[in-house]
Amino acid sequence: MAQDTRERLINSGLRLLHGRGFNASGVQDITADAGVPKGSFYHYFSTKEAFALEVLERYWQGLRIPLKLLRGSSVAPDERLRKYFALQAEAIARGKFEKGCMIGNFGAELSDQSPMVRERLAVIMAEWTRAIEGCVREAKDAGTLRSGLDPTAVAGFLTNSWEGAILRSKIDKSSAAFDHFSNVVFAVAFNS
């Protein structure tokens, strides 16, 4: 039951902090959404910031699952990257371009407000970038990364550009940003 209350709070946090953001979601909104007494929040989490870190962790665990698409397989590395981004774009379009990415949202809203959240976001972005870099390096070894490109720079650029595309899709409520991303990236960075 205790575990259940904690789980409910985290699930409500995933919904509210992702959709409305950190500052627009009060503890009372979260406990009401979870259907638990307001006092229970501070039994499980010392501060709203500590809660946000746990919610972010849970969100990131979800985002890590499709990273397995990037790992070694019979599919060519640039095709794995293309598939990885295409599946994310489809999921975002199914969600009607709402909410955006919690990592980008927290980065925009909290980087200057919460050093703890910012530091954790930096570690998450680095881990995400490394997963992409692994695939870019394989493309380089396979001779399908355009010559002269540095895999570290390409991986950082792709990860950041993808966050930019998600942000634009959230503003425009449109897939155009994803189309532009894949049309340009796969026309110029890879030559399979």
Added chain:
Amino acid sequence: MAQDTRERLINSGLRLLHGRGFNASGVQDITADAGVPKGSFYHYFSTKEAFALEVLERYWQGLRIPLKLLRGSSVAPDERLRKYFALQAEAIARGKFEKGCMIGNFGAELSDQSPMVRERLAVIMAEWTRAIEGCVREAKDAGTLRSGLDPTAVAGFLTNSWEGAILRSKIDKSSAAFDHFSNVVFAVAFNS
């Protein structure tokens, strides 16, 4: 004096809404920062949302100034783009990577909260993208855009990727995202 109060409120809005975001900045914070009576806020602005739109407008007026660097000149179009992004990156680094871009911040925080702000952001992003597209088209005409690339897709991609780079620089407190952006973009999209 009336104009002065309104100006002070907008200047405080530029500082607070950009730095802390919309939801973390109360009307009282804004009037206190401006050194004006709290009641005066609603004399000039019907809602905090209407105020945010005016602040956004003022911010965008500032961002439009360096767009002139992109317009026809003796400098080659891809060099104009490179210079335009490099100057923005330098300004952000001088500001210690704080605040990020108000357009991106509002996009992340308010796209699902305020239809008015979201619609205005979409128009601003479209105008910004068109300014970049003009320069990309000139590069195409000059034969320095990599063949096969669509200027509309490239311009959208550059604008969105730039917002993504600003967001990453805000999370990492580092210029690396700008270096990755320019290293990759100017190695692959243009061949001057």
